[in-house]
Amino acid sequence: MNQYHDSITLLEEKATPLVVESLYQHGLLSQNGREKGLAYLNPHQNWGYWISNILLILGWVFILSGIIYFFAFNWHKMSSYYKFSSIQVLILVCLAGAWAYEIDNLRGKLFLTGGCVLIGVFLAVFGQIYQTGADSYQLFLAWTLIITPLVLIGQFAPLWAIWLLLINLTVIFYWQQDFLPTKNHQYYLYVILLGINSICLMVREWLYNRKVDCLQGRWHRILLCIALLMISFIPMTLFIMDNNFTNPSLFISALVGYCLQMSFLYHYRYYMRDQWVFALTVMSLSVITCEIGYQILDKFVKNDVLNYLLLTLVVLGIFSGSAYLLRKTSQRRATWQVAP
């Protein structure tokens, strides 16, 4: 229950790590006091469990990276037969591991993720050996399609992230290697990428609201939103800095990007409160507004001194205003809770 009343006393207020951090920042606690306070509130009873999970995840990541590096090395002394059979055996081992450990378990999920990554390695080696001449997007498309059922079964957020990355790569390579857009259409790529990733974000939020377990973490939202903000930022910046109204694809992609960022502002401020996403959007829009200010001044103010003076003031005004907005909306105290 997130409640705050003006009359609340320290006896009623619940102690959180934020209280300890706040005292440390204000110089009322030393580092020793901070650590003792945090350890008191949140004792590390589960060192063994935590270390065990970290070892498992890192061990898997390093082994998979090692396998990818090995096949990228393309060892000539290893025949095609051994290359294929070794990858296939590894895929089978991973899938068997996922089945044996069950995919509700972290070990099972990691085995499944390993299997999905190795399918991509297999396809890459296939293209390498047979010199299929296929475009890169075909590799990523095949990879995405093959692993889709496994991703659906796995219900594992990092696996979904890999799947989404593969879709994005497929679209980008298809656009560059096969679609070959004209100059007037080239920026529609951003609209497509924004569309795909926005749909994924909406589905994620919908499932989050329906309390789907694997999507209750916050990191997927922040990662997706950062990706969307970056994709939308590029056409907006290009549109403003080029000052080009003749290219419809640039105008439309910038407009879509702008609408998306505005919807983020509203959605994550009033509807589904997430201060980090809101802050990142404010940062992006602040830079965009500075770019607009720069272009306007560049067009209408011909005196360099006045131009730079006004630009400095514009930057100062925009960022001060944004900082004020973020401070007002952060309401740190509101996150403090009432003790039982």
Added chain:
Amino acid sequence: MKNISVQALLDWLENQGVLKQRGSAEAYLLCEENIDHAPVYVHMLIGLGAFIGCWSAIGLLYASGLVDWKNDLSLIIAGVFGMGLAILIQYALKNSDELLHSFSLQLACILMMIGKVLFVFGTLHKLLIFFPTIGGSWLATLSIAMVVIPTYFAFPVMLDRFISTLVLLIALLGNMLFEFNYNLAFYGYYVALLGLIGWLLNAKSKHYDLEALTYASIVTLGFCAIILSHTESFAGMSHIKQWLVPPVVFNLTLVIAIILPCLAIELPKPLNHLSFWSSCIALLILGIISTNGIIYGIGLLILGYEKHRRSLILFGAVFLCLFIIDYYYSLSLNLAQKSAILAGSGGLLLMVRMILQHEQWDKEP
């Protein structure tokens, strides 16, 4: 997490002897105006604004001719003036209302950044005239130190402190790496940096003021890890003729630096010595077979968890991901060797986990 009141927490901290000013703490917590409404993202925003504003203000100085760029003294005076004004604004308006405070903080950061840039350029040119025999890069580091050290204490803005100390530490790193024929100086710097981080993370009486230095030192250690995986590329750029201290010694030094604080960790009962020591031995083996970036990432994860610093855990995880991608392109080893290092490291970690499982030390609480 324990479900207790703030009052109970303050009682406990006082009984432990770590809360000396109980009255001030209570007054501080009760008065909402004291609560800092500037989370990390506000600092990031202000930093971004200061960076853009600094460049446009430098453009203004250049266009207006207010500063004579060929006159060192003019640059130094303008720099000192900018920094002085920034400090004045920061202190004068730090208790103003939120809108004015946001404006004054942004303005102060821009002025401080411009002041520092102008001062460093002016001082460097002046020092080059006075000490023509000393290398320019050493004098540049000296100029940076001359401005960073006093302003660290005079201008208490976390972001400015972090960026400034990071620049100073990287400038020093550049000197150690590029100005010597052998890498002994670089190794000395590395050991000193580890010592500094060890002290900053473990000093009981350390206060919040030194947090920026702590994080700047940790980030610089990350740069060192990247340099150590690109020894071939850096050997071409620097004067280093021979790596007298091989990268494996750097790795082992880092491993020892991680193990030492681990010995002091108060592990929950029941203690399992086999699990603990096998983890330490695995870290040592990792130091021999693996690469510095991997050990650094693992070290951050362990320290972040132990010290209740989620930022370190996050940084460690992101660093590891980026490092594995960067490692692919390093020229020091071929892909087969790098593959063996990665797979070997992974295998070793999984073996340690098996020991933990065997000893039933990994049970979920």
